[in-house]
Amino acid sequence: MMTFRNRIILLVAFLGAVVTSGWLAYSHLSSTPIRCTGDVEWTIGKNRFVGTVSWRMQHREGTAIINGKLFGHTVSEVNRTIYFHYSYHQNARVLNNDRIVKTFADAADEADINVTLPGFYRTPGRELSLMIDEYRGAWLFAASNVPSLYCRKNTP
Incomplete structure (x- = not known):
């Protein structure tokens, strides 16, 4: 059974991956000024x-x-x-x-x-x-x- 601390670490890692993926997609797809x-x-x-x-x-x-x-x-x-x-x-x-x-x-x-x-x-x-x-x-x-x-x- 996961402890509360492990769930928080997993949630932070997941949110970090989502934010990083979004930033990379935006920088790749947006036009270079x-x-x-x-x-x-x-x-x-x-x-x-x-x-x-x-x-x-x-x-x-x-x-x-x-x-x-x-x-x-x-x-x-x-x-x-x-x-x-x-x-x-x-x-x-x-x-x-x-x-x-x-x-x-x-x-x-x-x-x-x-x-x-x-x-x-x-x-x-x-x-x-x-x-x-x-x-x-x-x-x-x-x-x-x-x-x-x-x-x-x-x-x-």
């Missing part, structure tokens, strides 16, 4: 954008903050936040742009923006498919298997 910043330079025709893109992603939603200089008809500042949600398709993330918020510093000419920036960063409702993998302590973003951004991890 992505917080990083990368330098970008896009040149389309005579227009050029030079700046940074900061990404934050977790739990199928995220933000991309883009800021820098746009060299088009005139030189102007771009500073905007793109809010999006994403889904997984095979080993890629498909980002769907929900909303773009421009700051007061974003004074770029719309014609220059439309020619230079990818659609995801300028028009709500656009889609962007990315493969995102960890590489040497940073995140490597690739579109169509072509690396497009080396994103340095931000510390929380």
Whole structure:
């Protein structure tokens, strides 16, 4: 016959196993947060954008903050936040742009923006498919298997 002390020890061991299993399942199944910043330079025709893109992603939603200089008809500042949600398709993330918020510093000419920036960063409702993998302590973003951004991890 088990004593009261043995029952308590067995109950504590069982609860410890349940809590540990739950934590391991949650950490394995929950998405790894992505917080990083990368330098970008896009040149389309005579227009050029030079700046940074900061990404934050977790739990199928995220933000991309883009800021820098746009060299088009005139030189102007771009500073905007793109809010999006994403889904997984095979080993890629498909980002769907929900909303773009421009700051007061974003004074770029719309014609220059439309020619230079990818659609995801300028028009709500656009889609962007990315493969995102960890590489040497940073995140490597690739579109169509072509690396497009080396994103340095931000510390929380």
